[in-house]
Amino acid sequence: MTQPQRRAVRIAVANNKGGTGKTSATVNLAAALALYGLRILIIDMDPQGNAGRRLAADLAADQATLSDVLKALAEQPDGDLAGCATDAFAPIGWPTPYNDRITLIPSRSDLENRSLTEAGQLGAVQRLATALEGADDDYDLVLIDCPPNLGHLTQMALSAADYALAVMDPELDGIEGALALRDFVAVSRRKLSNPNLSVVGYIVNRVDLRVGADKYQVENSIPEAFGDELLLPMLPLRAAVKDAADSSPPRPLPALGSTGSEMAGLYNDLAKALALRVGLGTLSAEVV
Numbered sequence: 625m626t627q628p629q630r631r632a633v634r635i636a637v638a639n640n641k642g643g644t645g646k647t648s649a650t651v652n653l654a655a656a657l658a659l660y661g662l663r664i665l666i667i668d669m670d671p672q673g674n675a676g677r678r679l680a681a682d683l684a685a686d687q688a689t690l691s692d693v694l695k696a697l698a699e700q701p702d703g704d705l706a707g708c709a710t711d712a713f714a715p716i717g718w719p720t721p722y723n724d725r726i727t728l729i730p731s732r733s734d735l736e737n738r739s740l741t742e743a744g745q746l747g748a749v750q751r752l753a754t755a756l757e758g759a760d761d762d763y764d765l766v767l768i769d770c771p772p773n774l775g776h777l778t779q780m781a782l783s784a785a786d787y788a789l790a791v792m793d794p795e796l797d798g799i800e801g802a803l804a805l806r807d808f809v810a811v812s813r814r815k816l817s818n819p820n821l822s823v824v825g826y827i828v829n830r831v832d833l834r835v836g837a838d839k840y841q842v843e844n845s846i847p848e849a850f851g852d853e854l855l856l857p858m859l860p861l862r863a864a865v866k867d868a869a870d871s872s873p874p875r876p877l878p879a880l881g882s883t884g885s886e887m888a889g890l891y892n893d894l895a896k897a898l899a900l901r902v903g904l905g906t907l908s909a910e911v912v
């Protein structure tokens with residue numbers, strides 16, 4: 625008997641502190657998961673458009689973006705637009721096998737307008753969920769790269785998601801941001817019409833054990849605050865992450881060769897831990 629179609633597991637990657645590594649985690653987890661053969665949809669929920677750039681997406685001038693999708697839903701609230709996110713699907717610029725398995729919903733700076741003009745409108749927070757209805761059935765996982773705040777765009781992502789995933793750096797502000805996300809999910813999930821939303825885990829990124837404060841946080845405060853909810857391994861501060869993101873064109877970590885292999889390996893382990901936690905099972909042999 626064939627199994628009923630199960631839609632993708634949706635994860636909103638968030639922290640209201642900027643620069644903790646949300647976008648790095650989104651694209652590098654996607655790369656690792658793609659090498660295990662999974663199909664990933666990345667939604668760039670940040671008007672900065674960093675995810676699209678790091679995936680080397682070369683957007684055609686007439687490429688529809690997330691902003692267009694949300695605007696259509698705002699303008700035609702009674703229209704039959706469920707699933708219209710497919711209108712904004714775009715290819716990424718990374719080579720095979722990544723481009724076969726990762727699709728992008730890109731954003732430009734005009735995504736900010738959706739916050740400015742539509743936040744607070746009745747039902748606005750559910751528009752991403754509506755746009756994704758049926759649109760992500762062919763994917764295993766949707767990763768939503770949120771902006772560094774808990775405002776309208778992040779709320780839309782949380783309303784559409786099965787899980788939130790926090791990415792923090794080992795500084796008080798980053799830890800506070802992860803705790804704020806945890807509280808926000810607990811307090812707001814019903815208001816976001818998503819009562820089953822939970823935080824699937826906490827990633828600790830940019831760890832520099834030569835710095836006394838970092839060492840203290842990762843050995844004491846962070847395990848005390850998050851315990852088994854941490855998603856391991858923790859990720860060290862490594863130039864390779866920046867090198868991959870800032871090369872021209874941007875590349876996935878394994879494409880850096882030996883320079884990228886340590887971080888790529890850590891991201892593989894993190895991807896396996898995440899897949900297990902969200903019910904995608906044990907990822908084993910890499911399918912290249």
Ligand SMILES: Nc1ncnc2c1ncn2[C@@H]1O[C@H](COP(=O)(O)OP(=O)(O)OP(=O)(O)O)[C@@H](O)[C@H]1O
Nearest residue numbers: 642643644645646647648772830860861862865866
């Ligand atoms: N483990 C790491 N080692 C070194 N550099 C890193 C690491 N993780 C991320 N970076 C770099 O840190 C900067 C911030 O990372 P990133 O853009 O992923 O954070 P972000 O949380 O998405 O930021 P924003 O809040 O602006 O969206 C980038 O230049 C990125 O390349």
Ligand SMILES: [Mg+2]
Nearest residue numbers: 646647670674
């Ligand atoms: Mg980002």
